[in-house]
Each structure stands twice: as C-alpha cells, then as structure tokens.
Amino acid sequence: MSGFASIGECMIELSGATGDNWRMGFAGDTFNTIWYVRALAAPDYPVDYVSAFGDDPFSVKQRDFFAANGIGIAASPIISGACPGLYAISLDGAERSFTYWRNDAAARKLAGDREALAASLKGRDIVYFSGITLAILTPVDRQLLLEAVKNARENGSKIAFDPNYRPRLWDNVETARSAISQAMRLADIALPTFPDEKDLFGDATPAATAARLSALGVKEIIVKDGTAPALVSVQGREDWIEAVPANAVDTTGAGDSFNGAYLAARINGLAPADAARRAHCVAARVVEFHGALAPMEEARAAFEKTM
Numbered sequence: 460m461s462g463f464a465s466i467g468e469c470m471i472e473l474s475g476a477t478g479d480n481w482r483m484g485f486a487g488d489t490f491n492t493i494w495y496v497r498a499l500a501a502p503d504y505p506v507d508y509v510s511a512f513g514d515d516p517f518s519v520k521q522r523d524f525f526a527a528n529g530i531g532i533a534a535s536p537i538i539s540g541a542c543p544g545l546y547a548i549s550l551d552g553a554e555r556s557f558t559y560w561r562n563d564a565a566a567r568k569l570a571g572d573r574e575a576l577a578a579s580l581k582g583r584d585i586v587y588f589s590g591i592t593l594a595i596l597t598p599v600d601r602q603l604l605l606e607a608v609k610n611a612r613e614n615g616s617k618i619a620f621d622p623n624y625r626p627r628l629w630d631n632v633e634t635a636r637s638a639i640s641q642a643m644r645l646a647d648i649a650l651p652t653f654p655d656e657k658d659l660f661g662d663a664t665p666a667a668t669a670a671r672l673s674a675l676g677v678k679e680i681i682v683k684d685g686t687a688p689a690l691v692s693v694q695g696r697e698d699w700i701e702a703v704p705a706n707a708v709d710t711t712g713a714g715d716s717f718n719g720a721y722l723a724a725r726i727n728g729l730a731p732a733d734a735a736r737r738a739h740c741v742a743a744r745v746v747e748f749h750g751a752l753a754p755m756e757e758a759r760a761a762f763e764k765t766m
C-alpha cells in the first residue's frame with residue numbers, strides 16, 4: 460500500500476479582491492487538503508487528486524497546475540465539453556463566505572466511471588473525501604462512491620473523512636445527515652468541525668461529537684473548533700490541543716489545511732496529539748494568506764516550527 464488519494468471537486472477560485480481585480484487560483488476543500496499533504500509528506504510520497512475533469516482551457520490550466528505541484532490525477536476521467544466549477548470568496552473581516560457557480564462542473568461526474576474510480580483508489584494508504592464530495596453527486600453516484608470507498612477499505616486502505624457541511628449544497632438536512640453518517644461508518648479517521656456538527660446533528664459539545672462518531676465505529680476522531688482547542692479522541696484517550704494565534708486575513712481553507720497537515724504528520728509517523736499540534740500551526744499560517752492555498756514552503760516552515 461502506498462500513497463494518498465483525495466476525492467472531490469477542485470474549482471477555479473477567485474480570492475483577494477482589490478476593487479474589481481481578483482486573483483484566480485484553483486481550490487476546493489479536498490484539493491486544499493491534498494495540497495498540504497503534498498507540501499508536508501515526504502517529496503516522493505505519491506498523492507493523487509481523484510475527480511473528473513473537463514477539456515476547456517481552464518481545465519487544462521488546472522491539470523497543469525496540479526502536475527507542476529506534484530499532484531497526480533490517477534485514472535480520473537477527462538470529459539469532452541465539460542469545464543470546472545467556479546467560486547468567489549467574500550470577506551467580512553477575515554471571516555469568509557462563498558458564492559458558487561458549480562452546477563455543471565465536470566467533477567459532478569467523478570463517480571460515473573466505476574472502473575476508473577476503483578483504479579484511482581487501488582492500493583492507497585489513505586483515501587480521503589468529504590461531505591462536499593458527497594453533496595455534489597446524484598443519489599445514485601453518491602452510493603457508487605461510498606461503495607468504492609468501502610471496497611478500498613476492505614482492500615486495506617485507511618479512510619479519512621471530513622463532513623464539511625455546506626447546507627446550500629444539500630437538498631435537505633435529512634439527506635445530509637444520512638449520507639454523512641453512512642460515510643462516517645466507513646471512516647478510520649474523522650476530521651469534523653464542531654459548529655458544523657452542532658448545526659447538522661445538534662451535538663452540544665465537541666465531546667458529544669466525538670462520542671457520537673465513536674458509537675458509529677470511528678477509532679481516530681479529531682474535532683476542530685476554529686480558534687478553540689481541538690479535541691483528539693483516540694480509543695478512549697482524549698487530548699485538547701490549543702490553537703495557535705494568527706493575524707488572519709482570510710479563513711478559507713483553515714480546516715482543510717488542518718486536515719492536510721494532520722494526515723501528513725500521521726503519514727510521517729507522528730502520534731495523533733502531536734499531529735494535531737502541527738496541524739494547528741499550519742492552519743494558523745494559512746489564514747494569513749488570501750485564498751485556500753498558502754505557498755507550500757510557508758506551510759512547511761509552519762509545520763517544522765519547534766513547538
């Protein structure tokens with residue numbers, strides 16, 4: 460087994476507006492996470508972003524960007540005539556909100572080719588996906604994806620999952636609850652954010668989130684809570700890991716970078732509580748940049764900083 464696969468949608472991102480001038484980049488929750496895994500795991504550790512792509516000039520630029528940064532696309536299909544989705548970041552102070560243009564994005568077809576999906580997930584140490592990955596799929600494709608993840612797990616991959624609840628992407632709360640719980644039953648590592656879990660499941664505290672996920676069978680649970688301490692709950696042991704102060708300008712990607720740094724640290728052999736400490740350091744640096752992706756060398760410097 461070797462390598463990390465992250466499944467989902469990478470969009471065109473508009474961030475850091477000065478007046479009407481926007482900076483264009485590429486981002487999307489599961490892509491943001493693989494970006495930080497790429498930055499922080501060993502340089503020869505294979506990482507692939509599993510999605511579906513278009514063939515217009517922006518799709519070509521997107522794939523060139525991945526390749527230039529050492530991120531493969533495994534057997535992801537390239538769909539003729541399709542193009543990527545787009546989102547723009549609005550800021551209220553450093554707090555972000557998103558406007559999306561993504562209904563026809565190529566990524567919505569990521570589970571359409573079962574053989575390609577199975578090939579992309581084959582032999583991975585870790586397969587990662589999120590509630591956004593589930594939300595963008597049709598109900599039929601959502602089940603195909605969950606089946607592919609289940610097969611990967613049965614074949615020895617560890618499954619990591621972040622519910623990353625975005626109410627606007629779901630038809631209704633019941634569907635979101637059911638799909639996200641189904642995914643959690645397949646997860647070895649859960650990386651939820653407390654306010655999302657409170658909204659969706661009514662959890663009263665991060666400890667209640669950890670207890671609910673543990674009852675679903677998850678063994679390694681990290682409950683993020685913004686600038687409050689993260690709860691690391693692993694087989695009965697609980698550690699609360701303090702966040703790191705930051706001069707935040709844009710909180711986009713904070714949770715995703717936490718996940719990427721956490722998973723990279725675990726891949727590099729660190730224990731869960733130490734991995735969460737590193738993850739907080741990286742997330743605190745990421746929010747000091749506009750957009751979801753901080754330069755890899757900045758993430759590395761934050762990750763290596765002596766604690």
Ligand SMILES: O=C(O)C(=O)C[C@H](O)[C@H](O)CO
Pocket residue numbers: 486487488489491546557591625711712713714715751
């Ligand atoms: O909201 C989404 O679907 C995105 O993927 C955009 C952002 O990059 C992501 O939410 C940040 O966590």
